[in-house]
Amino acid sequence: MKNLYNILYMVCPFCQLEETSVVDSRKNSEGTSIRRRRNCSACNLRFTTYEKASIGIIVKKRNGNREEFNLEKLYQGVQNAFGGQELSEKKLKALVEAIHNEIKEQGNKVQSEFIGETVLKHLKDINEVAYVRFASVYKEFSDASDFEKEVAEFN
Numbered sequence: 001m002k003n004l005y006n007i008l009y010m011v012c013p014f015c016q017l018e019e020t021s022v023v024d025s026r027k028n029s030e031g032t033s034i035r036r037r038r039n040c041s042a043c044n045l046r047f048t049t050y051e052k053a054s055i056g057i058i059v060k061k062r063n064g065n066r067e068e069f070n071l072e073k074l075y076q077g078v079q080n081a082f083g084g085q086e087l088s089e090k091k092l093k094a095l096v097e098a099i100h101n102e103i104k105e106q107g108n109k110v111q112s113e114f115i116g117e118t119v120l121k122h123l124k125d126i127n128e129v130a131y132v133r134f135a136s137v138y139k140e141f142s143d144a145s146d147f148e149k150e151v152a153e154f155n
């Protein structure tokens with residue numbers, strides 16, 4: 001019978017053979033990481049790998065669902081707010097990075113509203129059209145009057 005561990009291929013750091021096998025596997029006491037002893041069948045090197053869950057910021061959404069923070073999605077959202085105009089890619093990246101930094105300051109858990117409000121706060125200073133466009137999407141306005149109120153803030 002094939003050892004199940006053998007499917008967890010890892011390239012040998014010495015001879016680059018792709019099929020090193022796991023000879024021992026154990027969790028740390030908290031169960032948050034797994035240490036594996038591996039053996040390369042070609043050069044006989046024994047080496048250790050550590051497996052750890054790697055998860056970034058968890059976003060808690062208004063409906064209670066949780067998902068991993070997605071920087072690409074934030075970038076897309078901000079980019080869409082500008083409608084492909086008025087902001088160079090460099091400025092857009094700097095803006096997204098500034099927003100991302102504020103989100104990171106919250107730790108590894110953040111409310112989706114915080115992300116929305118942070119984006120809005122930044123957009124408000126830069127471009128009111130982008131601000132209103134983002135607000136209309138992000139806040140998921142239930143009706144047009146909410147949207148008009150936001151627009152009226154500028155007048």
Ligand SMILES: [Zn+2]
Nearest residue numbers: 012015040043
């Ligand atoms: Zn090897």
